[in-house]
Amino acid sequence: MERRAQWLRGVLDLCVLGALARGESYGYEIAQRLEHGGLGTIAGGTLYPALLRLERLGLLATDWRAGSGGPPRKYYRLSDEGAATLRSAGTDWAAFVGNVNTFLEVP
Amino acid sequence: MTVDDWLAALAAELRRRRVDPAGPVGEAAAHLRDSGRPPLLAFGPPVAYAAAIVDSLRGATLELRRPPSGEVRLRATKITKRYGRSTVLDGVDLSVRAGEVVALIGANGSGKSTMLRICAGLLSPDSGRVELSGTVGYCPQDGGTADFLTADEHFMLVGAGRGSSRAAARAQGRAAAAALDWPGAERAGEARHLSGGTRQKLNLVLGQLGDPDVLLLDEPYQGFDNGTYLDFWQQVWRLRDAGKAIVVVTHRLSELERADTVLDLTPGGPR
Numbered sequence: 337m338e339r340r341a342q343w344l345r346g347v348l349d350l351c352v353l354g355a356l357a358r359g360e361s362y363g364y365e366i367a368q369r370l371e372h373g374g375l376g377t378i379a380g381g382t383l384y385p386a387l388l389r390l391e392r393l394g395l396l397a398t399d400w401r402a403g404s405g406g407p408p409r410k411y412y413r414l415s416d417e418g419a420a421t422l423r424s425a426g427t428d429w430a431a432f433v434g435n436v437n438t439f440l441e442v443p
Numbered sequence: 444m445t446v447d448d449w450l451a452a453l454a455a456e457l458r459r460r461r462v463d464p465a466g467p468v469g470e471a472a473a474h475l476r477d478s479g480r481p482p483l484l485a486f487g488p489p490v491a492y493a494a495a496i497v498d499s500l501r502g503a504t505l506e507l508r509r510p511p512s513g514e515v516r517l518r519a520t521k522i523t524k525r526y527g528r529s530t531v532l533d534g535v536d537l538s539v540r541a542g543e544v545v546a547l548i549g550a551n552g553s554g555k556s557t558m559l560r561i562c563a564g565l566l567s568p569d570s571g572r573v574e575l576s577g578t579v580g581y582c583p584q585d586g587g588t589a590d591f592l593t594a595d596e597h598f599m600l601v602g603a604g605r606g607s608s609r610a611a612a613r614a615q616g617r618a619a620a621a622a623l624d625w626p627g628a629e630r631a632g633e634a635r636h637l638s639g640g641t642r643q644k645l646n647l648v649l650g651q652l653g654d655p656d657v658l659l660l661d662e663p664y665q666g667f668d669n670g671t672y673l674d675f676w677q678q679v680w681r682l683r684d685a686g687k688a689i690v691v692v693t694h695r696l697s698e699l700e701r702a703d704t705v706l707d708l709t710p711g712g713p714r
Contacts, residue, residue, distance in 0.1 A: 363470055364477035380474045381486040381495060384467065388499035400469075407473050410466065 344375060348386050350429065351375060353395065353414060353422040360413035363387065387412060395421055446475050449482035449489060456493035459673040461680070467496050513541025514576070516657050516688035517562060522571035524557055531557050532568070537706055539657070539688040544679060544701070547692045549708030555692045556584060558708065559659050562690065577656025577688075578605070584661040584692075587646040590635035594620065594628040594645055598652060605653030612652060619648040622678050624671045640666035647675070651682070658682060658689045676701050 344351075355361070355369040366387075367378045390396045395418035402408045414422070444452075450472055454464035471492075475482055486492045517539040524532040531554040539545050547555050560566040562573055563581040588597060595613055602612020613629075620628035623644045634642060647663045664675050679701075683689055691702065 362473070364474045367474075367478075379485055379487075380471060380478070380480075381492050384470060384474075385495040385499040388467075388496060392500060407476065408469065409473050410470050 340376065344378075347429065348378070348382065349390055350422065350425050352383075352386055352390060353418055353425075356396065356412055356414050357419065357422055360411050362409040362411050366412070390418070394418075444483060446472075446482055449486075450475075452489035453486075453493060456489050456670075457496065459670060459677065460493060460497045461677065462493075462497060462500065513543065513686060513688070515539070516541050516576050517690070518574045519558075519562055520572050520574075522558065522561055522568045522573070524554065524561065524566075524568050532561075532708070533710075534571070535706075535708065537562070537690070539690055539704075541656070541686045541688050542683055543703050544683050544689045544691065545704045545706060546702035547690055547706050547708065548694065550710075551694075553708040553710065555694075555708055556661050559661050559690065559692055563659050575657060578653065579657045579659065580650040580652070580655035581659045582647050582650030582661060582663045584663075585643070585646070585665070587649060588634045588642050591633050593633055594631040594637075597634070597645060597649055601649045601652050605655075607653050615652060615654075616648050619651055619678070620644060622674060622681075623647065624674050638666070640668065640671065643667065644671070656687060658687055660690065661692045662694065663691070 351370055351373075352366060355366050355373070358369070361369065363380070363384060367380070367383050370378050387396065391398055391412070395415055396412045397415045398410055398412050400408050400410050450468055453471060454468050457464040457467060471482070471486060475485060478485060515538050517537070519535065519537040522532050522535045522537075523530065531552075535554075535558060537545070537547075537558070547558065549555050557566065559581070561568050563579060564573070564575075565581070592600065594616065598612045598616030599609045602609070602615070605612075607615065617628050620626070625641060625644045628645075628648075631637060631641075634645060637645065643663065643666050647660070650658060650660060650663070660679075664672050667675060679689060679691065683703075
């Protein structure tokens, strides 16, 4: 479990970008998407700082909207730059995983 | 800790760090409502979460530092000071404008406190001159308080020396103390019964009494806990925004981004 948490730390921002490539969303729903995708529970204390960082880097655009009957929520969506980052990082990640897999295969 | 308590604590911690709490607190509130999880499990302690948010925003808070634009309030020119054969200050220049915070840094023994005392007029330089425009408040590193006086008595005594009425000095002192997370100053007993950190708060409050135009602060936060330390910088920024010229002697390098200008007194260092 500890190792998984460490892995996730390295790729959480990319997973968030990927989750938002499936459509704009707000914090809790992003956490749900990641959890349903098999990444386990993402604590708010981890998720929101990552979202802030991505927003500051210009990879996410945001706006506050009143929900239907609920409290106002901050919605996030990919900026053009965020989409470009996701594509290039996705390629890098696939290459990296391929290399790791090669080492993990016991000859 | 209830959800409301946790959110209030988070808002206070963010304010202390000069971050507008509205966004992060609103988002955390919505998340807690949606997830139904207890705040300490979802976000951890308010202090740690506030620190994580500030980390994420780092680089986005450049407006803290800005070019000085007010008139020069303090100008020290070619200050030299020797003790016996050792030259502590060798031709040091320092100028501070209204609305500017200067951090005075340097290795131990590089003359930081000496320079500040010369600027305050408490010590004469061997050569060089100090020009001041306006009134001066000085906060020594320690020893600025009297053991057998209460906080209120300090306020009134120092206030009287700066031309304030007793009531005005008391009110100003208590307000400045509250801004340093010391709300009970009026109930405080004699200074000798105060903790080191609280005495230092008193010391710092006394330096600002009478609303001086130039503030000279010599490592004024020793013994402060981290929260008070952040409050201290908030107060410094508030005073700067009110047009004060401020010099802070410090040995903490992490502080430099909080000041507008840095003067390094380390021999051979950049001047």
